[in-house]
Amino acid sequence: MEKYTTMIKEKSNKGKVLCGVAVSLSDSSVSELIGLSGYDFVWIEGEHGALDRKDIQQHMTAAHAGGAASLIRLANNNPDLVEPIIDMGTDIICFPFINTTQNAEKAVSACTYPPYSYKRMQSSKSFLLWKYESFRLC
Template sequence: MYNAHKITDKVAAGKLALGSHVGFDSPFVTEMIAGCGFDFIWIDGEHSAIDRKDIQNHLMACRAAGAAGIVRVPWNDPVIIKAILDMGADGIVVPMVCSLEEAKQAAAATHYPPAGIRGMGTRRAVNYGIWDKNAYVADTDKYILTIVQIEHIDVVKDLPEIAKLPGISGFVVGPNDFTMSMNTPERTYTVNDPEVLEQFDKIGEALAGTGKLFGVSGACSEKFIRDWTRRGVNFMCMNFDFNYIVSGAKNVMQTSHTILDQLERAY
């Protein structure tokens, strides 16, 4: 089953699509997280140690849980993108897209000729020939989301033109890298500095009304959700697999120490 629609259907209904990140090599953890009700799982092939086989296992776990499997590739490289799409990814996040030209390259990598340069080798993408290959090839945008990640201030000026590209499904902001791109030898910025917030607002204004997906990646908090929904995002990806494990472990330790302290005082 193709699951990109788990995101697009939610957005079309005027609702916020929710996802979570994974970076461990365990597809079992991914299946558990996806099974909690997330619309999609962001499989991080950029900042983790997972390899191609791990990514494929994660995609299988997403499909088993009924969530869209979106892979952030290590770089804007058509060779890497081609292989991951043939594994059956529901979408690709291309990191650090800094210009209109780089966005065009990303779009080309996810589309077959004449619209792009993707090579033919569908395999798992069409369930090894069980699904309709011709339909998949003819309407790639229905089955695959091509999402560029906004992580550098240089790309802001090009967003209106990138949004016009037919091969780009949407955008996702990476607040931390974006903030770092504003750093100078004289000043280091934080994500809460007024100048950074102004740029985030500009991104929201540039993408409003484009009809493209517009999302953000970060840590879950009330402020984060409120700030970015105000800017008009229609999908969010929050927290990592390690966050849930660390949070659960800390909770056990805190609860245990609280009870033990109470018992000690009782004696």
């Protein structure tokens, strides 16, 4: 899974446009088809729609099987919501409503080790998107 994070970082650092498709359907085969179609990432919509953690994990697995990174958009930056997603091994976590310093600190705290937070573990495979607008959807 780290190869997807590396691919996203390298393309982003080179100024290349990253293309992805947002999914909110429960059928994870859509995510595999998106990857097989050559898209860089699958935007798994956890804020809007009815996807639960099991659906999200299946979409992540399918995206990777198709060769795309998994981007999970969370409903908020609540650590109880963030920890299971990080533990699943997602490539990118997108936090909505990061428009204040306090919101940014809470999001970072949910993804980091003590003494910087109260989080119990962190995946090195995940990184934060401070502004999801930095990814242009095609």
